[in-house]
Amino acid sequence: MESFLEYNRNFVADKQYERYTTSKYPDRNVAIVACMDTRLTELLPAALGIKNGDVKLIKNAGGVVMAPFGSVMRSLLVAVYELGVTEIMIIGHYDCGVQHMDGDLMLEHMRQRGISQKSVDFLDYCGFSVKKWLTGFSCVQEAVQQSVELVKDHPLLPKDVVVAGFIMDPLTGKLDRVEDAQKEKL
Numbered sequence: 001m002e003s004f005l006e007y008n009r010n011f012v013a014d015k016q017y018e019r020y021t022t023s024k025y026p027d028r029n030v031a032i033v034a035c036m037d038t039r040l041t042e043l044l045p046a047a048l049g050i051k052n053g054d055v056k057l058i059k060n061a062g063g064v065v066m067a068p069f070g071s072v073m074r075s076l077l078v079a080v081y082e083l084g085v086t087e088i089m090i091i092g093h094y095d096c097g098v099q100h101m102d103g104d105l106m107l108e109h110m111r112q113r114g115i116s117q118k119s120v121d122f123l124d125y126c127g128f129s130v131k132k133w134l135t136g137f138s139c140v141q142e143a144v145q146q147s148v149e150l151v152k153d154h155p156l157l158p159k160d161v162v163v164a165g166f167i168m169d170p171l172t173g174k175l176d177r178v179e180d181a182q183k184e185k186l
Contacts, residue, residue, distance in 0.1 A: 024083065029085055032044075032088075034091040039171075040170060043173050062137065064146070066133075085161070088162070091165075093168040098137060103132060148178065151163045
């Protein structure tokens, strides 16, 4: 962490931030939900021609919208109603670390790091299935499609907002519409 802080001090002192100055409103009126995969950090913006200020970029594990009233959906609603977003792109990718993620295995890793079974049991007792929450998806196309449907059908999202799903190749940056990727699979 210290190396990041040292770099930041120099970045600010040298006024390198000036070339990134923009407003909080996305110039292209687009919000993108994408995976936090390290391969996409620079590849995704480069592959789409995105520069600072163009879009609202929301990243999480898997690039999925898991809950209709979770933080990703809240961020999308803020982007639409407060920041002028008119289009939403859900972008998954091949070879995703969340694909086939095993909730039991993750719970075991948690126990090994000191999380008590009592804590997990309490959450389960309260109606929150930790195992289900930590389980990944089996098919990236289906995960993206489910996210698209959840966003499109959200009762608080206006029907004039365009919502579409895509899958990116994390090596080349090639982007396919979910519908096209599903056809190729058949």
